[in-house]
Amino acid sequence: MHPWKQLLLGAIPSGLPTALGQNVIDLNGDGWTVSSSALNITVPGRVPSQAHLDLFAAGVIDDPYHGLNDFNFRWIANNNWTYTSKPIQGLSNDSKTSWLVFNGLDTFTTIQFCGEEIATTDNQFRQYTFDISDALKNCKGSPTVSINFGSCPKIANEIAADPNSQSKSNDSSRPRKKSNSPPEWPAGIQGVFELPNREYIRKEQSDFGWDWGPAFSPVGPWQNVYLVQSETERSAYVVNTGFDIYRKGQINHIAPDQSQPWIVNASIDFIGSLPEQPSLSIEIKDIQSGDILKSESLDNVAVVGQAVSGQMTVDADAPRLWWPTGMGSQPLYNVTVTIRSDGQDVATVTKRTAFRTIFLNQSNITEAQIAQGIAPGANWHFEVNGREFYAKGSNIIPPDAFWPRVTEAKMKRLFDAVVAGNQNMLRVWSSSIYLPDFMYDLADERGVLLWSEFQFSDALYPTDQPFLDNVAAEVVYNVRRVNHHPSLALWAGGNEIESLELPTAKKKAPEHYEFLVGDYEHLFISLILPLVYENTRSISYMPSSTNNGYLKVDLSAPVPMVERYDNGTDQEGYYYGDTDYYNYDSSVAFDFEGYPVGRFANEFGYHSMPSLQTWQQAVDEEDLHFNSSTIVLRNHHYPASGPDTHNYKNASMGMAEMTLAVERYYPIPNKDDSVANFSAWCHATQLFQADMYKSEIQFYRRGSGMPERQLGSLYWQLEDIWQAPTWAGIEYDGRWKVLHYTARDIYQPIIVSPFWNSSTGDLSVYVTSDLWETAHGNVTFKWTDLSGKAIPDNAGTPETKSFSVGALNTTCVYNTNISKITLPSVEDAVLIVQLTAEGHLPNKEHEAATTFTHRNQFTPAYPKDLALKDPQLQLSRDAESSTFTVEAKSAVSLYTWLDYPAGVVGYFEDNSFMLAPGEKRSLTFFVQKDETGGKWVDGVTVRSLWDQTTS
């Protein structure tokens, strides 16, 4: 049984393009073999797949995710694996030309057709098409395709060891490395995880390990394979499209003029040949109503190489606009383009798209903005359809080490969790893959913006010509493939290169710094930027995530974007770029004065353990201890030195950071049952993680109304690749950690947040709103002790304050110092702040106002020091409505946590919340997947902070 079988239906691209005189043979599915001659192994294979998955399905190996198999399975990565098809049936008798079409090969291959070598490949991210007409003509009998996949760690090491690989640039105008500079990079610059030299190869960079994942370095035909034959001289098989919808005159780095009409530019990549003067017709259909928005012939039709393109105009206000979730609806349109010649349809292709502009504004702060109280420097925020908004979300990493088993059903659950979590943007981090269309489709439907990156991260990259040519092909293919998705928000060249790699190079290899900056600009600015601009006018580009913006853009200059780097950033009171901030010294975790002040926060976080239920999927019962060797060695922060199963040094540092953080702030679990104690420890690390992110998110959101005009927070990281301690808010199988619930709460449109400076005692309470107009309301303040009794005279605090909070703004509703609050005991007190406000959601300004509520609490002591009392929680279930009711009978319940058993995936409508004594909350559990036949309901439990230490 193939566990990833369900995927295959979803993975086939939206309908094989229909065309005249073509024979398309689908080579996907069963009927392949995978073999290693060196190891004398042959097992049944399938496509799309990877060798690990087929070996697992055949029972040759255990679950790759079990125990320490990450380290044990290096032998798979160190060998070649050959995929061979069964004899191909259904070939046409009168074909003129035949091709093999590979939508993705991971990574180094030698391909044979009917025993004849036809090609080699070396890039996981490219689509390849090969003319096999001659090989087919020479073939006796039914042909087979065989693809020999090389060992990526071995090939990467060979390239790195080749003295010419770095400096073999043929371009004599480029500075060469000094003769004393080794072919390797200057020491200490490249981010190395489990396997070295990933930067030399165009493969998912985290396949060689990362600080949250394993290093399997899988290989295989990871995307669909077809054999295409044309039976006429003139035929076109569509292999890709570049559909671009933008406002007339729009250019990537300049704010689009919303009054301009839309330009629809449709470009189609094909194999085959077209007549010189084909015509293109287009139909744009509103998917919801079925109404045709436009149906006509395209203008300016041109065939250039293997692409045909044309253009049309749509009136400025004719289409309905697509908005991110929380800001409006997501109307989608089918754009169907048909290539016609001599009155016949040669080929037709449909893409689902939408009308919106999305723009990354990095322009200088204007005098008018300064007059509004915005600090000088440069903007760094997104604008959708011309509107500023607050970006709320997280960073998405590969959801599995093996993409062919990532099912559409699982990704639906993930994207539903994103929307349920009040997130409107994900950063598609740059050492994964270019996401498949079905994931952009899910984001298009749900209004989730995807800041997308090219696959370069935490390293410096080669710039020899073959490498650049390879990258160029990858960039053009993916920019065109993805561009029609309205969820696409941005292209970034890479991750942490400008903000981390170059500064490290400056420090560690000052003599090479200038050369390395030149290399960086050569790849990310001179090469990639023009390729992006040539293929899309609708999407902004920046060379690397986390930057200080640019000084100027001159598309005719050899380096068309002049980066600001550190120019000006030492000027007090000036703000430029976005921020990327980690601090594993948990003693300052809640010290918001230490958080970075910038225009946007694109990464921040701290790791935590997954739940007991998730650990049980991957490790044996005897390993369920916080510091068992298996658990520790699955912690890859700091990077695993694997496959050494005796080196605990790096992993232990990460375990110690979690341990210390818990011990500093939370009651220390002390349960008799060792598994229960382990579970309580895992939970405690999640409480710390969630509280710390909450503290940072509140700080960044408040910044929307501060001089820095902060307009985004995307935390690290949305979800897990496997079962391990990581920064994730959602565990491998979809279970929410405390973090995802807490982020959901604090990403609501209007929030009330206490800010406590524990050194000075200053306490202020802010209301922050990301609505687009002013909201009005009040906040109530209620001090009680932990048994729930009101503190006399409300400890001198006003019981209510009314406020109005402006659009994308914040307002302070209360400001005091703990010393002025009359508390009998700081360890036995909690302040409950409750907000009620009236306002309009974006694009609902003409509808009735919405009532917003938000509750938060503050204790003037850390949880471990609180005089907790047993809240005597009671849980009941209403069988009819599948809701669970929790009641705190006798004391304040902090971090009230409903837990559910393994076998079901879903989420409660709220979790990790406070309950006052006598207070009841009824909560629905949203089931996303149930393998228990409904029995999970009997396994739901409730606990709170009080229970962490009880036996």
Ligand SMILES: *[C@@H]1O[C@H](CO)[C@@H](O)[C@H](O)[C@H]1NC(C)=O
């Ligand atoms: C290869 O494996 C087959 C089947 O397991 C076995 O019969 C054969 O002897 C093996 N050959 C070598 C060279 O080990």
Ligand SMILES: *[C@@H]1O[C@H](CO)[C@@H](O)[C@H](O)[C@H]1NC(C)=O
């Ligand atoms: C392994 O695969 C690579 C890439 O196809 C190829 O260059 C190499 O010759 C192969 N080696 C063997 C022993 O098959």
Ligand SMILES: *[C@@H]1O[C@H](CO)[C@@H](O)[C@H](O)[C@H]1NC(C)=O
């Ligand atoms: C939009 O196009 C898709 C793919 O071709 C098709 O399945 C769907 O039915 C179309 N929708 C409408 C409303 O025509």
Ligand SMILES: *[C@@H]1O[C@H](CO)[C@@H](O)[C@H](O)[C@H]1NC(C)=O
């Ligand atoms: C933005 O301001 C910088 C000074 O920080 C200046 O050098 C640059 O030319 C300005 N850019 C534009 C496009 O005006």
Ligand SMILES: *[C@@H]1O[C@H](CO)[C@@H](O)[C@H](O)[C@H]1NC(C)=O
């Ligand atoms: C300032 O910007 C220029 C042009 O991008 C760059 O060459 C220089 O290194 C920058 N200076 C600093 C201190 O970053």
